[in-house]
Structure formats: C-alpha cells, structure tokens
Amino acid sequence: MSESALYNTYARIPLSFERGDGSWLIQEDGTRYLDFAAGIAVNSLGHAHPHMVAALVGQAGRLWHISNLYEIPGQDRLGRRLCDASFADKAFFTNSGAEALECAIKTARRYHYAKGDENRFRIITFEGAFHGRTLATIAAGGQKKYFEGFGPKVEGFDQVAFGDLKATEAAITPETAAILVEPVQGEGGIRVMPNETLRALRELCDKHGILLLLDEVQSGIGRTGRFFAHEWSGITPDVVAVAKGIGGGFPMGVCLATEEAASGMIPGVHGTTFGGNPLAMAVGNAVLDIVLEDGFMDKVARKGLLLKQKLAALADTYPQVVEEVRGNGLMLGFKCKPVNLQVMGALRDEKLLAVPAGDNVVRLLPPLTVSEEEIDEAIARMDNAFKTISENSSQGD
Ligand SMILES: *Cc1c(COP(=O)(O)O)cnc(C)c1O
Numbered sequence: 001m002s003e004s005a006l007y008n009t010y011a012r013i014p015l016s017f018e019r020g021d022g023s024w025l026i027q028e029d030g031t032r033y034l035d036f037a038a039g040i041a042v043n044s045l046g047h048a049h050p051h052m053v054a055a056l057v058g059q060a061g062r063l064w065h066i067s068n069l070y071e072i073p074g075q076d077r078l079g080r081r082l083c084d085a086s087f088a089d090k091a092f093f094t095n096s097g098a099e100a101l102e103c104a105i106k107t108a109r110r111y112h113y114a115k116g117d118e119n120r121f122r123i124i125t126f127e128g129a130f131h132g133r134t135l136a137t138i139a140a141g142g143q144k145k146y147f148e149g150f151g152p153k154v155e156g157f158d159q160v161a162f163g164d165l166k167a168t169e170a171a172i173t174p175e176t177a178a179i180l181v182e183p184v185q186g187e188g189g190i191r192v193m194p195n196e197t198l199r200a201l202r203e204l205c206d207k208h209g210i211l212l213l214l215d216e217v218q219s220g221i222g223r224t225g226r227f228f229a230h231e232w233s234g235i236t237p238d239v240v241a242v243a244k245g246i247g248g249g250f251p252m253g254v255c256l257a258t259e260e261a262a263s264g265m266i267p268g269v270h271g272t273t274f275g276g277n278p279l280a281m282a283v284g285n286a287v288l289d290i291v292l293e294d295g296f297m298d299k300v301a302r303k304g305l306l307l308k309q310k311l312a313a314l315a316d317t318y319p320q321v322v323e324e325v326r327g328n329g330l331m332l333g334f335k336c337k338p339v340n341l342q343v344m345g346a347l348r349d350e351k352l353l354a355v356p357a358g359d360n361v362v363r364l365l366p367p368l369t370v371s372e373e374e375i376d377e378a379i380a381r382m383d384n385a386f387k388t389i390s391e392n393s394s395q396g397d
Pocket of ligand 1 (some may be wrong): 097098101130131132133182186187196200215216218243244251342
C-alpha cells in the first residue's frame with residue numbers, strides 16, 4: 001500500500017497553511033509567508049478579502065446550486081458586467097480554465113459549421129503554449145510532456161513557433177478555423193506576445209475569414225493592469241477564455257465571445273452541470289465589484305511597474321542569478337541563470353512564495369491588492385535569497 005491516498009501527479013512542496021490574510025499565508029505555528037504565487041494568479045484579491053467572504057457566506061445561506069435548467073440571475077448579471085467591460089456580447093460560464101478553452105474551441109468550430117463550412121475545424125497555436133489538461137487542450141498546447149501516453153492526440157491543432165507570423169500564415173489552410181494565442185504566456189515562462197504581433201494576427205484572421213481566440217485564463221481580469229491583456233494592443237478578439245482570477249479562489253471560468261462568433265452555439269449544443277452556479281456567480285460578481293472600481297487597474301499597472309523596476313535593479317546587482325526580467329503589470333517573471341527550482345527554494349527560505357514556469361523562469365504573481373510595502377518586502381527577501389545563491393555559487397568555484 002502506498003503512503004498517500006492521492007494520485008501521484010503532483011510533486012508537492014512540503015508546506016501547508018492554516019489560513020490566509022491578504023498577501024500572506026500563515027502556518028499553524030504562526031509562520032508567515034509572503035504570497036507572490038496567489039494560487040497561480042487565482043487569488044486576485046488576496047486571501048480572505050472581507051468583501052469576498054461576505055459575498056460567499058451571504059450566498060451560502062440562500063442558494064448554492066440549481067443547475068442550468070433554471071434561470072440564474074447572478075449569471076445574467078455577471079455576464080452583462082463582463083460584456084460591458086470588454087469586447088464581448090456573450091458569455092458561457094465554466095468551472096475551470098480548460099473548460100473555458102474547450103468552449104472557445106467548440107465555439108470556433110461551430111461558427112464555421114453553422115456557416116456551412118464544416119471542414120474548417122483546425123486551430124493554429126504557438127510553441128510554449130499552455131491551454132489546460134483536457135484531451136483537446138493538451139493537443140492545443142502541443143507539449144509532449146503533457147500529451148505523451150494519453151493515446152492519439154485530438155485531431156485539429158497545428159503549432160508554429162512563438163510569434164512567427166510567416167509560419168502562421170503558411171499554416172493557414174482551407175481547414176483552418178481559428179488562431180489561438182495567449183497574449184502573455186504564463187506556464188510558458190511569462191513570454192509576452194508583442195502588441196504588433198497580436199495586431200498582425202488579427203489582420204491575418206480577417207484576411208482569411210478565421211477567428212482569433214485568446215487564452216486570457218492567466219492574463220485576464222486586471223492581472224496586467226488592464227481588464228484584459230489584449231487591450232494593450234488595441235485589438236478586438238472574437239473569443240476569449242477566462243478563469244483563474246475571475247473567481248478569486250472559487251473554481252470558475254468563462255468563455256466570452258462576440259455575437260457573431262457565438263452564432264453557432266444554439267440551444268442544446270453545449271452545457272455544464274456546475275458551471276455558473278449561484279455560489280460561483282456571487283463570488284465572481286464580488287471580484288468585479290473591486291476590480292472594476294475606478295482606479296483599481298491603474299493601481300495594478302503602477303504597482304506592476306514598481307515591482308518590475310525594482311526587479312530590474314536586482315537583476316543588475318545579481319547577473320549571476322537573474323538573466324532577464326519579463327512581463328506586464330502584476331504578471332511578472334525572471335529568467336534564472338541557476339535552475340529555477342533552486343532559486344524558488346532560496347526564495348522559500350526567505351518565506352517568499354513564487355511560481356516556476358517554463359524556459360527556466362520564476363513567476364511573480366502577487367494578489368492584485370498587494371501593497372507597495374509588500375512589494376518592497378518581497379524585493380528585500382529576493383535580495384537576501386539572491387545574495388545567498390551568489391555566495392554559495394562563488395564558494396563552489
Ligand atoms: C491555468 C491555465 C489554463 C488551465 O486552467 P485550469 O483551470 O487549470 O483548467 C489554461 N490556460 C492558461 C493560460 C492557464 O494559465
């Protein structure tokens with residue numbers, strides 16, 4: 001008999017926490033960690049935000065779940081608010097990011113099907129992408145470590161090099177339905193798709209009559225200092241998948257689309273039991289109460305710039321630790337010289353939590369409510385960690 005009753009799919013860090021408070025996670029013995037992981041960009045308003053707690057507890061005493069057999073006023077309200085704050089006309093609520101992506105992929109395929117072009121089902125994605133762990137989204141992400149051993153890859157995904165416009169256009173065939181792209185790759189290593197590339201992808205989609213799908217599961221809901229990261233480029237997407245930050249810790253996601261893009265999604269073709277239930281909607285609406293407040297996202301952008309500047313100064317001081325600083329707003333990261341997991345360990349020794357990513361990157365994803373003092377504190381802890389790493393590596397020389 002193995003020791004744990006759980007699947008062995010996670011290499012967990014041996015740390016546990018009893019409670020959270022804003023940007024802090026607290027252990028049973030009172031030890032406090034500064035949380036610049038935020039549950040992988042999920043705890044957008046930090047831990048135990050009073051407005052979120054009140055929304056959840058208030059709803060919990062009234063109604064949890066009724067299914068989508070009935071009307072759910074909180075869904076109408078949250079859908080309307082998301083659409084009013086974005087490019088979108090239509091919303092479909094899910095429980096996770098991968099399901100929001102599944103809905104985006106199905107929306108694109110149905111769009112062409114409904115127009116009588118059912119052969120258009122293929123979707124172009126970019127190297128380094130991460131779109132989730134369902135069978136379709138591991139095929140979309142195209143990373144062998146995620147799809148190997150899970151049988152035939154779901155058909156219909158073509159991958160090109162990161163941001164390679166020539167390769168993208170060359171990959172478009174009469175079977176292509178859409179291009180799917182993260183404006184900022186998260187798991188891929190905080191790789192920002194340049195604004196001019198996003199604009200060129202929009203033009204390519206228009207030229208070939210295909211849809212532009214964005215994966216903003218990590219970059220959306222204020223994370224980069226705009227409601228959606230694509231807003232920095234000025235483009236209008238056709239479909240956007242959202243999750244992580246929208247629930248602030250409650251599992252939920254949403255697929256947003258223009259009326260035109262969603263035109264094939266007619267009654268009966270798609271559905272979910274849990275998606276958009278009253279509990280999730282109460283929490284999602286509470287997140288928007290704060291994120292859509294006047295000036296909130298400007299503050300995120302300002303704090304992001306502050307953190308990035310201070311990080312860049314640390315990179316100058318410790319070139320043997322930090323190779324490059326990347327990202328926008330509070331979706332930041334740095335590429336490491338040593339193995340990123342070693343750097344993560346040194347940060348943990350200073351009681352600072354971060355998230356590893358591809359391309360040997362460490363991600364910094366604090367709650368959007370992080371204070372400037374907490375940013376200074378994180379920088380001081382990174383300074384200590386980088387000093388320790390530098391001293392140890394020079395001793396080894
Ligand atoms: C986390 C993530 C997903 C998958 O979301 P899940 O909720 O884990 O299914 C998809 N795309 C991006 C960009 C993500 O960061």
